[in-house]
Amino acid sequence: MPAFDAIKVGDELPPLAKGPVTRQHLVEWCAAENDYYYLHYDERVAERMQLPGTPIQGTYKMALMGQLVARWLGGSGGRLATFNVSYRGLSLEGDTLTCKGRVVRCSRDVDEGKVELELWCENADGVRSAIGNATVAFPA
């Protein structure tokens, strides 16, 4: 739970590990995001698309990256203002995902303090399969 004045460029967010991500997680995420695209729970579809396994939803990785930020913020009063994610590679059922982030910029104006974060999601082999950034606003 960081106070704005205690946050410094280079600070790392406590990593968030999730996994192994099972079929159960994938189907629960279909329900959560209200999108049952069959690729994420039917390996026959993945095979037809010549994929090596059933892919984890990109939006699940995005939500985990959001959870990483939310847990870091705790009850600090910081508010997520912007959140951008770019999907760079596959993560497959059975993989363990680890979301990480660090502070890249801090600024302050009259109304609020602003912290910019670099975020990413790694597969078990360390490949960054999603990268992104976020801005958190703190009341002045």
Add this chain to the structure above:
Amino acid sequence: MTEALRELREQMEARYNVTRTEPVELGRVRDYLLAMDEPAEIGFGDVVPPLFMLTLARTRRPQPSKGTAVKAGDEYEFRAPVRVGDTITVTQRLADIQVKEGKNGPMYLVIAEGTFRNQRGEIVCMQRVKSFRWGQ
């Protein structure tokens, strides 16, 4: 404009140029939290996680389309808190289709934008979703 691009544009306009209104239901928010392995300790009137917005205005069943699609990216700007019990109207529109030449023919980057308003008409969230499509 090629015939394939014209067809894709029509398909994407039908998909994205829509407005949908739905309530922020407690059960849906709990499903979201449970899927994230978070305690579902939330009640009526509580603020929902900002990224819960990604679950609104979705179509539940896959929409038939030609070719293959993968998500390229998502962008959100959160302007005001959303609470359980709010009613959100999402107005989406197809913003752009960019053509990129791939090894096996053209690849299309489809960009759609969404504006999320609450029951008081206040904009609570802006969204840009990007997907790659090919084999059209």
